[in-house]
Amino acid sequence: MxxxxxxxxxxxxxxxxxxxxxxxxxxxxxxxxxxxxxxxxxxxxxxxxxxxNLTARSLSSQRVDVVGLAICRPARLLGLEPFYMEFVSGVESVLTERSCSLLLRLVRNVDEETAVQDAWWRGRQVSGSILVDFRADDPRAAAARRLGMPVVAVGHPSLTGGLTSVWTDDATAVTEAVRYLAALGHRRIARVGGAALLGHTAIRTAAVDEAARRLGLAGVRQVTTDFSGEDGARATRSLLSAPDGDRPTAILYDNDIMAVAGLSVAAEMGVRVPADVSLLAWDDSQLCRLTRPTLSAMSHDVHGFGAEVARTLFGVIAGEAVSHPVATPVLVPRGSTAPAT
Amino acid sequence: MxxxxxxxxxxxxxxxxxxxxxxxxxxxxxxxxxxxxxxxxxxxxxxxxxxxNLTARSLSSQRVDVVGLAICRPARLLGLEPFYMEFVSGVESVLTERSCSLLLRLVRNVDEETAVQDAWWRGRQVSGSILVDFRADDPRAAAARRLGMPVVAVGHPSLTGGLTSVWTDDATAVTEAVRYLAALGHRRIARVGGAALLGHTAIRTAAVDEAARRLGLAGVRQVTTDFSGEDGARATRSLLSAPDGDRPTAILYDNDIMAVAGLSVAAEMGVRVPADVSLLAWDDSQLCRLTRPTLSAMSHDVHGFGAEVARTLFGVIAGEAVSHPVATPVLVPRGSTAPAT
DNA sequence: GCGCCCTCCTAAACCGGTCCAGTCAATGAC
DNA sequence: GTCATTGACTGGACCGGTTTAGGAGGGCGC
The missing domain is CATH 1.10.260.40 (lambda repressor-like DNA-binding domains)
Known part of the structure; x- marks a missing residue:
């Protein structure tokens, strides 16, 4: 050497x-x-x-060209969610333009994340951070404010405690999904949601209930999971095991992987998709086009979402950013949805 | 503010x-x-x-607690490969113990990666890096050596140009896979490989050929792809379209996602799995247990792999690391493989 | 010839830590 | 009582950049 x-x-x-x-x-x-x-x-x-020497430069110029991102989900699930890698790649596309780097950390819970962000900021390792996966009463908003740390929150303003936020309008999207299924004649609609603690899960749950009320659908059932395929399979199995007149004829999932799992469960139980039950995924990664039948999905541009979040973070650092939504996911009908029989 | x-x-x-x-x-x-x-x-x-202030500390102590990782695959594909997130999480588990952070970058090609590593090292932003996805004649080994940069290469020593390396023994694993399929009575075995440029793809290809020769299997066919499900589907479709006596009865895939795609293609073409064709995946993420039938796979501990790579990098930095393989992937038979009929 | 303004460049302070040589007091050995 | 040793702590150089006050020299107007 x-x-x-x-x-x-x-x-x-x-x-x-x-x-x-x-x-x-x-x-x-x-x-x-x-x-x-x-x-x-x-x-x-x-x-x-x-x-x-960028270290020396940072010291004297009082700025670092690094932004932080901590993700808080079990690795086992993270690997499976195409969402995050695509999101990260969108973030990076903007960082790269400004010769900025991304400090990534996988954490186990919100408290650990708060500690990590605190250490990053106080150690002057990052010039700002992206916060994701907000839950009700999330402590991170208060922590960021206390530190005076520039952050952008990914999540609906109702969850992010006044931080500058960027979000997808899940309520509208989920409403569109329910209306579409209802228009196909489905009356007994179920939703296999994500983690109950997560704010956007709650938002979707409320929006589904509201849409069902307006459409006069009585038989709506919603369950939550840990986002894993296994949990999605379990939930689907339970839903499809209901007595015949009670079994949902359409199921909406909160991510792709659970929809894929649902597809297998239906096959395993001899329930035909889409003849007997319609399935609708969320996120729309490539996975949805690899199954048979292909999965209809609520589709959005995750890469672009990440890029917009990064741009907004630079705005926050410059002191001139405002909260705003990005494009609402749109329905892409494929082979897993059909009129109710 | x-x-x-x-x-x-x-x-x-x-x-x-x-x-x-x-x-x-x-x-x-x-x-x-x-x-x-x-x-x-x-x-x-x-x-x-x-x-x-860690910046000041780094400047005067001449060390940074950051390691770099640049991944070079299109984002579209990355998101789908459970491998990387799990690998990263393994790396992090070790970094965290030593209050070290991970600088992540997604790049488009090797030259861009070389530039990134160069900038990181010369700018003293990282104390070392992890290099992945080696190809034949990879320029990164020479670059790292020229810079005197501590790195650990993930890949077989035959590819990594003398750098300290950690690898899985793909040749042995792929041989076991072929022998297993042969033992089930399959004579026409095909492999849907990964990117042709990648070194480990070539290693597996050679090992399959060698195993076939030893076992006296004449009808082995191997194709390469870009690792995407779409490409895997295309390859499978082409393989299964062969005239009846020429069609493979077993297909080995280089990752999970292509095996999932293969499963759908088989269904679409009316080819039964595993009755008419056996499918064998690689990596064995949760995805393999979510399909129907479930996918037999060559399984390995990707999280542990990442952790070992990180430990080795610290070894390199301390000047005392040696190249070594990690555990060889083992076959986990599930529902997608069966005796040839 | 003088003052004034520009352009181009330098010297030195500064960023916030680490680290080493050295001071000072207390303790122990003989 | 003297001297060496040890433990506890300080002062200041140093890491490698950025930044600012200011100086040297040239051109211009009058």
Missing amino acids: STPPRVTIKDVAARAGVSKGAVSLAFNRKPGLSDATRDRIFAAARELGWAP | STPPRVTIKDVAARAGVSKGAVSLAFNRKPGLSDATRDRIFAAARELGWAP
Whole structure:
């Protein structure tokens, strides 16, 4: 292992025959240098293979080009949710443009996340963070406010305690889903929801109830899960085991993976999709097009969502961001939904 | 937005009535302070809400508690591969123990990754990196060596150009898979491989050929894909479209998602699984237990793999790591494989 | 010839920690 | 009583950048 060269700005300055300050000016593209000097400095840097030490830069300029993201779900489930990787990739697409990096952390619970964010911010490791998966009475809003930490909350304003927020209008989307199923003639509609603690789960639950009330659907049943395929399968099995006149003829899922699991359960129980029961997924990853029948889904642009969240975080850091929703998921009908018989 | 307090070590020192150095000693748990003084310092820090500025610490101590990971696959595919999130979670489990963070970046190609690693290392943003998805003649080994950057390569030593490596023994695993299928009586075995450019794809391809030769299987066919479900479906469709006596009776896939897609294609074509064709997946995420029939798979502990890679990286940084394989994937038979008829 | 303004550049303070040489008092050995 | 040793702590250099006050030199107007 050869010892690293450790070239510093001083070496470059010496080589170019200028002061440290001049090198700094050149590399930050600030005025006050002649073109000739600038060129000499760049040439010297290139010859020495120098790149500025970002740690030193952060220390003196009081800013870091890093944003934080902590995700709080069991790894076992995370891997399966196409949502997060796509979301992260959207975030990154914006960060990259601004030569910013993403500090990622998987945590086990909100308290651990609060501790992580606290450490990141107070240790000046990040210039801001993205907060996801809000629940009712989430402690993170208060914590962020107390720290004066720039954050953008991914979630409906009713959950995010006044933080700058970006969200998808789940209530409207879920209402559209229910109306679509009702229009197909379904009266007994069920929903296999996500984690009960999560705010958006509650929002969807309330919206389904409200839509059912307006449409005069009496037989709506909703259950919650841990988002895993296994739990989705269990829930579906339970729903489809109801006595014949009581069994739902349409099931709405809170993510793709549970819908896929539901499809298998239906097959296992000899319930035909979509002839006997219609299934509707949420998120619409590629998975929905790989099953048989293909899965109808509430579809949204997760990558774009992540990108918008990142842009908003930069806005917050600059002190000029406002909360706003992104496009509402739209229904993409495929092979798993059909008129009720 | 209230202005941040900006408490520094000097304030804490003043409040505790000691020097900066003493505070530093206390917070780094180094000897040379009486318990009384230590307590006073901690009390002062707590009262002021101080936490050390990690940027400053990194600058003077010449170390950063951050490791880098760049992943190079289209986001569209990444989201679907349970592998990476699980791998990342394994990596993190070890990083967390050492209060280390993970800098994540999704890149489009090897050159971009090389540039990113270069910038990270020269900018002293990371203390080392994990390199994944090696291909033949991968430029990253040479780049890492040139920079003197501590890295651990995830991949077989034949691919990683002499870097410290951690790998799964794909050749042995794939051989076991082929032998298993052969033992079930399958003679026409096909494999739907991953990206042709990837080193481990080539290793598996060669191992399948070798196993087929030894077992005297003539009809082995192997194709490569981009790892996506769509491509897996296309490949499966093509394989199953062969004239009857030429159609494979068993198909081995390089990941889960393509096996799931294969299952649907078989159904779509009226080919029964496992009666007419056996399918065998790779990685064995939860997905394999959610299909119908359930998918037999080559299973491995991806979380543990990530953890071991992270431990090895710390070894490299400490200058004492050696290359080694992790446990070989083992066959988990489920409902998608059966004796050939 | 003088004052004034620009342009280009330098010197040095500064960011907030770490770390080492060195001070000072108390203790122990003889 | 003297000297070496140990433990507890301080002062200040240092990490590698950024930033600002200010200086040198040249051009211009009058």
